[in-house]
Amino acid sequence: MYKTIFITGVSSGLGKATAKLFAKKGWTVIGTMRQPEREKEFTEFPNVHLLKLDLTDKKEITLVAEKAEKISPIDVLVNNAAYGLMGPFEGTTDDQLVGQINTNFLGTLLVTKAFLPFFRKRKKGTILTITSSTANIPYPFVAAYAATKSALETWTEGMAYELKGFGLQIKTVVPAYMQTNFGKNAQLVHHPEYQEIFDGYLTSMKADSSAKRDTPESIADVVHKAVTDHRIQLHYTAGELSTTEYGWVQRDGIEKVMDSMNQRFFGHNE
Template structure:
């Protein structure tokens, strides 16, 4: 974690070692991976770091955009790359990447966040084929809205008045329906089922959202979501 010195709960558990890790800090990634490998045998690398902002693309600063891409996508790539030589030499191991149902479909005001999750999904699929020659697995877990502080940084971006009514509507519709414990159960199953399976869905609505998209197709799903968010609101176009 970024600040292990601030942790109070995990430090009370047996057989838990906390190490500093900011996934945007390449030199720290290399040092921490080396330290972890020196301490124990590694079976699973769980990439779970995330940073999310919900707003119109027009409202984002470049810093807002870069931070999301750097944390959600490049951070996952960097940590994975650092562990690959260890798993390759061991001829075993599993990378488990936490993405989002937003990595399988589109919603308004999440273009950058969802974009990073689509990127992780596509990258994970490629890597799962690439590393299979060494007996190394790659899987993704896609949660639905979960009761965490992922989007607690929304004050980092100032909404624009042109989008305010729709943004307020969407934020009102996004209510966490799953607990971290429920997501953790799916993560545990994915790491222990020994299946050659890439994608797992977690949470009360993730599988239903994905199934609906597969049932009606991507284009129909896109139009359905547009209707869901925009039909009740009046806009002056042009």
């Protein structure tokens, strides 16, 4: 029996790949983006419905949840929408920090909260949030972004207690860097006192850009598995890099891992 999935942030990358995968498998897909009128690729899928949503607009979140439920009762919610904030933390403006937290963290919580009454009434539903391997191993100059993703991991664990009695499942999928425009679309922050080391870090990251990355399509397969396998499992590492990094920190501990990261990016050990 085909079901209905609601996915935030389907304009590109993992969100778009996930929407296409579920649509091809016969699901009713309700996807959100800031400017759905610009989207052309989903026209080939009659089972895909696009809605406008800005995660920083609390009223719009409530209205979109109600509108989605009228299209088709939601079986699976995928919290995918997010963006990166990269650069020295001291250089971030207050507005940039508020925007990062409101989109990546608070927006996810509010979308979930908007759907919970429907899930709870039906006593079924799966909530899946896309986090990041930076929650396990923070990279330099993405501290605020990594913090939002780490917070979502812990929030998911805490929510599992509350939702179990209603027959609801909550999970995360944890990918690392993928072959997407995520990095190009990130907000870059600068501060003169950090510019030299930040430039050095960006040079190191660009040198790694030729390395093989997981594709959004391969991570979408993990999303499909997580919402259909009926396993009581909170977190799914997704892709080769994320799996490798998780094993690394479990084996060596965060201090040794960060020592290696310092050597890799800055040429010195701490």
